[in-house]
Amino acid sequence: MAFVPLPSTDDTICAIATAPGRGAIGIVRLSGPASHAVAAAVFSPMRGGSLAQLASGRTAFGKIVDGDELVDEAVALSFRAPNSYTGQDLVELQTHGGAAVLRRTLDLCLAAGARLAGPGEFTLRAYLGGRIDLAQAEAVLELVDAQGESARRNAALGLSGELSRRLAEVQDRILSAYAALQATIDYPEEGVPDAQLGEPLREAAGLIRGLLETADAGRLSREGARLAILGRPNVGKSSLLNALLGYQRSIVSATPGTTRDYLEAPLTIDGVPVTAVDTAGIRRTDDLIEAHGVSSAKQLAELADMRLLVLDGSQSLSEEDTELLAMFSGPRSLVVINKSDLAEDGLPVVADAVLVSALTGAGLGKLRRRVVEELLGSAQSSELWITNERHAEALSKTLGYVESALAAGGTSDMVALELQDAMLALGQVTGRSEVSEETLAEIFARFCVGKWWRGRTRPPRAPQQARAATPPTEAPNPPSGSPSSAAPSRPTYCPQAVATAP
Secondary structure, three states, X not given: OOOOOOOOOOOOEEEEOOOOOOOOOEEEEEEOOOHHHHHHHHEEXXXXXXXXXXXXXXXXXXXXXXXXXEEEEEEEEEEOOOOOOOOOOEEEEEEOOOXXXXXXHHHHHHXXXXXXXXXXXXXXXXXXXXXXXXXXXXXXXXXXXXXOHHHHHHHHHHHXXXXXXXXXXXXXXXXXXXXXXXXXXXXXXXXXXXXXXXXHXXXXXXXXXXXXXXXXXXXXXXXXXXXXXXXXXXXXXXXXXXXXXXXXXXOOOOOOOOXXXXXXXXXXXXXEEEEEEEOOOOOOOOOHHHHHHHHHHHHHHHHOOEEEEEEEOOOOOOHHHHHHHHHHOOOOEEEEEEOHHHOOOOOOOOOOOEEOOOOOOOOHHHHHHHHHHHHHHHXXXXXXXXXXXXXXXXXXXXXXXXXXXHHOXXXXXXXXXXXXXXXXXXXXXXXXXXXXXXXXXXXXXXXXXXXXXXXXXXXXXXXXXXXXXXXXXXXXXXXXXXXXXXXXXXXXOOOOOOOEOO
């Protein structure tokens, strides 16, 4: 996508702030200097007066109107700068949640002079206005996208500023070392004690490594993990999948080889989103279709974030079981002995295996805990995870500069340059360093989540009074600041117009 400048923050924008579909309540949000004037043009308070005079933090019950026509009853919420999400004057119009009501309300706001907001433009204004830093802005999107409790909890910490506080600790240590170094550059004969240069840099490096060690867990909490369920035929792989899901998703049969292709199902295990994959039973076979399923199962095992190798607890270990244990042992693998309730002559002995019964549910709680432990590793005990690839890249660069500074020894000029680069790289996460418009455009384009207003080509409806005042032979002239009659205004930094907040 070719880069074009970010939109102005001096005009008034509006968008539908709630998800598409039917709902009890829908919200149209306005932000900018004319927010109250635009809202007053479409909202009539029941108790009289004008929304334009509504104080910050107050609400008014009234009607959305198009001339004399009632569109819907609504509640208006008023926020005055700087005490709003964006730091600007802001109004939220809460209507009933039908698509037609929200579209009509949005059209009226556009016709009254507002501009359609681009993706993430409310949050962009909050960042540019200093209400939040860049890491907090990205946490907003992570909260919106969170599919599991772990991702939600981590995003909420990011929005609260916890990541920014951790990075400030790193920044303080680098600055401390840099200040000590500058003193030596001015007075080289005195030198820099290790306690003033090396020690704070080693502490900074340790803090960064601690954050980077959580990046894999952060990725899994954000994107979800792929969990391959493997084993020879008829060991209960499909039954185990159904038990983990809590409903029957996979066909269960006593006939070996029933599953000839893989089957996927989403679930959440202790807050971590997981896609479980039930694979074909792995065995030697002359059946071409089954052989294809076996080959596919092995490929899926290699691509999975974790593998569950299922054994039959009602039988002793077979030669095929032994081969599979050799093939899929080690990291990212967990042995599960199913049918533990049917064992008559003792269960197969496999180190660190989890005993379960897909039929009775015994052992499933322990299995879920072990899956999460294996997926998250040591990061499970960390309060905050790095979930954003941009953050991980910036932290990796910062760590490289700090380590180079430590390795440079007494070369003061070289160390100073490395520390300057370290502070610039670290500041890219929160926006303390100058962030290019290209980077900002890329970040906020990710808020382009594709709501149902996208791509509309007809102009917004003019208010009834304006239409009545226009001769039938003439096209109505939109009010100043409204989209042209040819097509609605589109944000300049995203290829698609999206009427949705944040």
